[in-house]
Amino acid sequence: VQAVSSKEGAGQVETSEGAHHVDALLVASGRKPATAGLQLQNAGVAVNERGGIIVDDYLRTTADNIWAMGDVTGGLQFTYISLDDFRIVRDGLLGDGKRSTRDRQNVPYSVFMTPPLSRVGLTEEQARASGATVQVVTLPVAAIPRARVMNDTRGVLKAVVDVNTQRIVGGSLLCVDSHEMINIVKTVMDADLPYTVLRDQIFTHPTMSESLNDLFSLIK
Secondary structure, three states: OOEEEEEOOEEEEEEOOEEEEEOOOOOOOOOOOOOHHHOHHHHOOOEOOOOOEOOOOOOEOOOOOOEOOHHHHOOOOOHHHHHHHHHHHHHHHHOOOOOOHHHHOOOOEEEOOOOOEEEEEOOHHHHHHOOOOEEEEEEEHHHOHHHHHOOOOOOEEEEEEEOOOOEEEEEEEEOOOHHHHHHHHHHHHHOOOEOHHHHOOOOOOOOOOOHHHHHHHOOO
8 A cells, every 4th residue: 555545535545556446444454462572482482473472272382381362372353262262271271171272163253333244154255165065145134124123224144055064154244233143143053053043043023133034044
């Protein structure tokens, strides 16, 4: 990026490849672990090129009896990942030591814009690249009764289902309350249940979650 400017409500981004006209520009520079001043090398704790502490699946560092949790490891920088890190270390110290980062399965995330965007699993492109035979369905938020009640019909729901196994391999929800709804989709995926569980589930009405009935009813 060489320059950014705005005029009459629109933006322009100048890059080495030319000018790009956009409606909005999201600045997402990311974060680096602040480990430079800790002198971790004196304790035998190794870090990667971005300063993240290197850990194994059990969050053990390269030094005996030292663990690292949360954003400092340079992994997914979510509060709920830090909480799960705590569970892993707690299990290693006080439990049977079997819990690891490999147990996380499908990690959802939400971008809290308006309306929020929430995702879990594979995108359509990733699912097709994996060689799976998938069906992709979408549902406009305008078709959801609760969205009309709240007078916010912006967005779309999208699901990716493996035709052969009937398992949900990915979901993207752009709508009000998507950050709550995505956890329902994740739970079904983690439990290795077919998409029909959501298609036929009984939800309260009128709610945004009941739209999962309609979304997965589109699978043929």
